[in-house]
Amino acid sequence: MQFLVYILVYPFLWLVSILPFRLLYAFSDFLYLLIYKVFGYRKKVVKDNLRLVFPHKTEEEINDITKKFYHHLCDMMVEAIKSLTISEKEMKEHFTFSNVEVINDIEKQNKSIILMCAHYGSWEWIFILQKYVESKGFAVYKRLANPYFDRLVKR
Known part of the structure; x- marks a missing residue:
């Protein structure tokens, strides 16, 4: 099963990895929309953790940090993929x-x-x-x- 996942996913990863940087980061922005806006992947956990470490921050500031975190996360994901062919x-x-x-x-x-x-x-x-x-x-x-x-x- 793990090999099947690998042979199905790897071609997609390779295609993403050959994108020029400008398109790569545009793809990162698209991932951000999916992960943060559409699916809300672990959003509650992220916000709860931020509230714990930044108790003095307002909810607006927590939301801003959360969005920046998800942008950074998506950038790191596509950069890891880019490392396949850079x-x-x-x-x-x-x-x-x-x-x-x-x-x-x-x-x-x-x-x-x-x-x-x-x-x-x-x-x-x-x-x-x-x-x-x-x-x-x-x-x-x-x-x-x-x-x-x-x-x-x-x-």
Whole structure:
């Protein structure tokens, strides 16, 4: 069954991944409408959690943060999909890194470095950093339930 899901879903993901960035983010906006407006995916949980961490915020501010969260979530989803086919050239055009020399200087001192991006950005794209630093990077992630998609994520 998991293989069937993979062979049915992967062609769609691949088609989305070859979209130029302008269309990719337009697709993200469409996903936002579906996930937030139409289906309300986990909207109550998100708002309840925001009220817990921002008790001083008004309901209007909570709604604004919620919308921004869903926009960000959809952007991260399409960026993860884009990572299937993005070229090194496209990545270098899309990203800029500041203070990379700090990482290289620490490495020259034989010290370890841990970079964490949590859910702030698309972690799949952090590996472009390896083009700018001298050492190899490693990632820790939670294995996906579908082994076929898990293999796809690890490549």
